[in-house]
Amino acid sequence: MQPDRDLDRDLADAGARARADRDAAPDRDFAVGLRERLLVQLPDAPSPPRVGWSLGHLFRLPRLVPLAAASLLLAGAVVAGRDLYVALGDHPTPTPVPSIEATPSVTLVPAETVEALPSASPEATAAPTAVPTLEPTAKPTPKPTPVPTPVPTPVPPPPIGSLSLWAATCNGGVVLNWSMYEGGGIFNHYTTLRSTSPDIPAAYPPSGGAVDPGTTYTSYPEKTSAYDSAVGAGVTYYYRTMAFNAGDEVIAVSPVASAMGKPAKALGALGASAVAEGTQLTWMPYGGPAECFTYYKIAYSETDTTPSYLEGDPYLAAIGEQSAGSFTSPDLISGKTYYIRVQVIRSTYTGGFLVAETDVATYTVP
Numbered sequence: 082m083q084p085d086r087d088l089d090r091d092l093a094d095a096g097a098r099a100r101a102d103r104d105a106a107p108d109r110d111f112a113v114g115l116r117e118r119l120l121v122q123l124p125d126a127p128s129p130p131r132v133g134w135s136l137g138h139l140f141r142l143p144r145l146v147p148l149a150a151a152s153l154l155l156a157g158a159v160v161a162g163r164d165l166y167v168a169l170g171d172h173p174t175p176t177p178v179p180s181i182e183a184t185p186s187v188t189l190v191p192a193e194t195v196e197a198l199p200s201a202s203p204e205a206t207a208a209p210t211a212v213p214t215l216e217p218t219a220k221p222t223p224k225p226t227p228v229p230t231p232v233p234t235p236v237p238p239p240p241i242g243s244l245s246l247w248a249a250t251c252n253g254g255v256v257l258n259w260s261m262y263e264g265g266g267i268f269n270h271y272t273t274l275r276s277t278s279p280d281i282p283a284a285y286p287p288s289g290g291a292v293d294p295g296t297t298y299t300s301y302p303e304k305t306s307a308y309d310s311a312v313g314a315g316v317t318y319y320y321r322t323m324a325f326n327a328g329d330e331v332i333a334v335s336p337v338a339s340a341m342g343k344p345a346k347a348l349g350a351l352g353a354s355a356v357a358e359g360t361q362l363t364w365m366p367y368g369g370p371a372e373c374f375t376y377y378k379i380a381y382s383e384t385d386t387t388p389s390y391l392e393g394d395p396y397l398a399a400i401g402e403q404s405a406g407s408f409t410s411p412d413l414i415s416g417k418t419y420y421i422r423v424q425v426i427r428s429t430y431t432g433g434f435l436v437a438e439t440d441v442a443t444y445t446v447p
Contacts, residue, residue, distance in 0.1 A: 082304075086188045089193050089244055093307035094337070095353075104116065109197075110329060113209050115360070116155050120420050125410070131334055135258050143394065147371070157227040160218060160348075173408070174408040177273050180189060187240075192248070199392050200301075201320065203205065203278035205379075221316045224430070233328045237429070240334035241283070241331060241332060241333060241334055242262060242263070242264050242332060242334075242443050243333060243334065243335070244259050244260050244262065244322055244323075244324065244333050244334060244335035245259055245260040245335060245338075246258070246259045246260075246273075246320065246322045246335035246336065246395055247259070248318075248339060248340035249340060249370065249372045249373065250340040250341045250342075250343060250347050251369065251370065251372070251427055251434075251436055252342065252343050252344065252346040252369055252373065252436045252437055253310060253343070253344065253346075253372035253427075253434050253435050253436045253437070254305070254308050254309055254310035254312060254342075254427070254434040254436075255308065255309045255310075255312055255318065255340040255342070256308055256372060256373060256395045256427060256429065257273050257297065257306060257307045257308065257309065257429075258305060258322060259271070259273075259305050259306075259307045259335055260305065260335075261302055261303055261305050261417045262324040262332070262333050264332055264333060264437055267326045267332060267359065268302050268324055268326065268332065269300065269325055269326050269327045270287070270298060270299060270300040270325055271297070271298070271299050271300075271304075271305070271307075271322060271325075272285065272293060272297055272323060272325065273294070273307055273309075273320050273321065273322040273323070273324075274291040274292065274293060274294075274297075274321050274323070275285050275289070275292055275293075275294050275309060275318055275319070275320060276289070276290050276291040276318070276319050276321075277317070277319065278290050278291075278319060279319045279337050279339070280335055281319060281320075283319040283323060283331050283334040284331060285323070285329045285331070286329075287326060291321075294309045294311060296308055296309060296310070296311075297309065297431060298431065299430055301430075304430035304431075305430070306397065306429040306431070307429050307430065307431040307447055308427065308431065308432060308433070308434050310434040310435075312342030312343075313342050314343055314344045315341065315342065315343075316341065316342045317339055317340070317341050318339065318340055318342065319337050319338070319339050320337065320338050320339070320340070321334065321335055321336070321337050321338075322334075322335040323335070345436060345437055345438065346367070346369060346425070346436065346437035346438075347366055347437065347438070347439075347440075348365050348425070348437050348438060348439040349364070349365050349439060349440065350364075350425065350439065350440040350442070351363070351364050351421060351422060351439040351440055351441070352364070352443035353421060353442045355446065355447050356409060358411055359411035359412070359413060360408050360409065360410050360411075360413045360444065360446060361407065361408075362379060362397075362407065362408050362409070362410065362421065362423070363406060363407040363438050364406055364407070364423045364439045365406060365439075366403065366404050366405060366406045367403060367425045367436065367437050369425075369436065370439065371403060373427050373436050374403045374425060374427065374428055374436065375401070375427050375428040375433065376399045376401045376422050376425075376426055376428070377398075377399065377400040377401075377402055377405065377423055377425060377426075378390035378398075378399055378423070378424045378426050379397040379400075379408060379410075379421065379422075379423050379424075380394045380395070380396045380421070380422050380423075381394070381395065381396065381397055381400075381418050381419050381420060381421045381422070381425060382394050382419070383400045383417065383418070383419060383420070384420075385420060386420050386441065386443075387420075387441060388420050388422050388441070389422075389424065389435075390422070390424055390426065391424075391426070391433065391434075391435060397410045397412060397413075397421070398410065399443070413444075413446045413447060415446045416445075416446060417445070417446055418443065418444065418445040418446075419442055419443070419444050419445075419446070420442075420443055421441065421442045421443075421444060422438060422439055422440070422441045422442070423438065423439040424437070424438040424439075425437035425438065
């Protein structure tokens with residue numbers, strides 16, 4: 082077998098390339114070509130006449146020698162190429178490829194099969210129509226139906242009741258008497274209004290020129306009398322009594338009554354004398370209307386020269402008999418001086434007023 086000079090030249094060229102590019106990997110194509118060239122240079126053995134075939138023909142020495150020599154030559158070329166590559170210099174350590182866990186298996190389809198597959202129609206390869214994601218529609222919060230505010234049925238005011246009224250002209254003031262209210266539990270008080278005009282509105286506060294005398298208020302249904310002492314002599318006054326509930330609403334009203342103002346009456350001198358029983362006092366009885374008389378009050382004082390029962394001075398007696406004209410007191414102390422006066426008082430549920438009185442007597446008890 083003749084040496085292959087082209088092979089020697091190719092090996093020299095491969096070594097030169099390896100030395101020039103130390104980072105290059107071995108050329109697989111070169112190795113495959115080297116193998117083919119070696120196989121070509123093997124001598125063709127003459128084919129002996131074939132007389133039958135047996136297993137021994139395969140292993141005859143003339144056939145094995147060229148095959149073994151070719152194999153050794155090929156292995157030596159591969160080893161020599163590897164050593165030459167290693168001897169040319171250092172090579173970077175290949176970067177390890179991270180392992181991929183749970184790599185799904187992939188079935189490789191030959192290129193011929195892929196080309197043989199029918200092309201998909203445009204309709205089949207078209208991207209699927211995106212289905213819009215339906216968001217849940219928010220359930221509207223039910224608005225409560227406004228409940229109409231019930232309009233209270235107006236309660237008609239109770240019918241206004243009626244009262245009777247009597248106005249008496251007295252010395253020193255006017256006496257007022259009226260009938261009791263019969264309407265029940267809504268009653269709160271009575272008040273009588275005064276005016277110099279007969280037109281007195283049935284309302285409170287007073288209007289239309291009417292005034293509240295301030296001495297006619299009473300909160301008991303059975304207390305049905307009052308007085309007015311703030312009157313001028315000779316002036317005619319008009320009065321109207323009303324019953325009210327707690328809201329000052331009129332629940333009963335009287336007709337208008339009138340009376341004239343008169344000054345208090347003078348009864349003259351008061352006599353005082355000593356008797357066996359004590360001190361005897363005498364005066365002129367009050368001769369006015371009985372409706373203007375309640376009792377006599379005999380007021381006295383050791384220091385006040387004008388004693389008065391209504392102003393808080395003490396009294397020796399209260400005499401309810403209008404015709405009485407004398408009284409004997411055992412209470413005055415001998416040797417002391419007293420100021421004494423008899424007064425006629427008209428009393429009502431709201432207070433009293435002075436109707437008549439005597440002069441003041443100054444008396445020293447013997």
